Amino acid sequence: MCLNWPHSKTSEKGTTIPATYVTTEPVESFVGRENDVSPTSDLSVGIATCPPATGYLRAHRHTQSEVYHILEGEGKVTIDHKSSIVSKGATVYIPTNAEHEIINTGKGELNWLYVLPTSLFSDMVYRFSEDEKAKL
Numbered sequence: 677m678c679l680n681w682p683h684s685k686t687s688e689k690g691t692t693i694p695a696t697y698v699t700t701e702p703v704e705s706f707v708g709r710e711n712d713v714s715p716t717s718d719l720s721v722g723i724a725t726c727p728p729a730t731g732y733l734r735a736h737r738h739t740q741s742e743v744y745h746i747l748e749g750e751g752k753v754t755i756d757h758k759s760s761i762v763s764k765g766a767t768v769y770i771p772t773n774a775e776h777e778i779i780n781t782g783k784g785e786l787n788w789l790y791v792l793p794t795s796l797f798s799d800m801v802y803r804f805s806e807d808e809k810a811k812l
Contacts, residue, residue: 720792720800723747726780735777735805742776744768745789750782775805 726732726749735754744753746766753760753768755776762768762778770776780786794800 718793718795720794720797722790722797724788724790726751726778726786728780728783728785731780731786733778735775736802737773737775737805738800738802739772740792740794740800741772742770743791744770744778745791747787747789749780749784749786751786752779752781753777754779 724733744762744767746762746764746768748764750761750763753762753776755768755770756774760768761781763782778786778788792800
């Protein structure tokens with residue numbers, strides 16, 4: 677496990693670091709994705725937004741691991757059926773192929789920075805859980 681913070685919730689399925697350890701109108705949107713370019717060949721970084729109360733990024737998985745850093749708002753992140761409440765300053769590690777979703781539970785926008793180990797966002801292959809269940 678790459679992240680080992682005191683009092684964090686850590687397991688093989690993911691890590692959530694509480695905001696206290698960090699100083700610093702669709703259901704979701706991805707700012708900067710239209711350019712699909714990061715100044716690196718190894719990482720893709722962007723900001724995603726969910727509107728108040730009803731916004732979410734539904735359960736999905738992909739082969740790349742991922743990191744979320746909550747910039748603003750409140751929500752619930754679920755990784756492989758284990759939920760954590762997140763708010764500004766929280767950081768979440770999502771392991772490779774883990775099913776995950778994020779839901780805005782607050783009264784304001786939920787904004788998070790995401791980091792993926794791929795040079796282009798368009799290289800991502802999202803497998804949404806509802807699609808997988810439909811194939812069974």
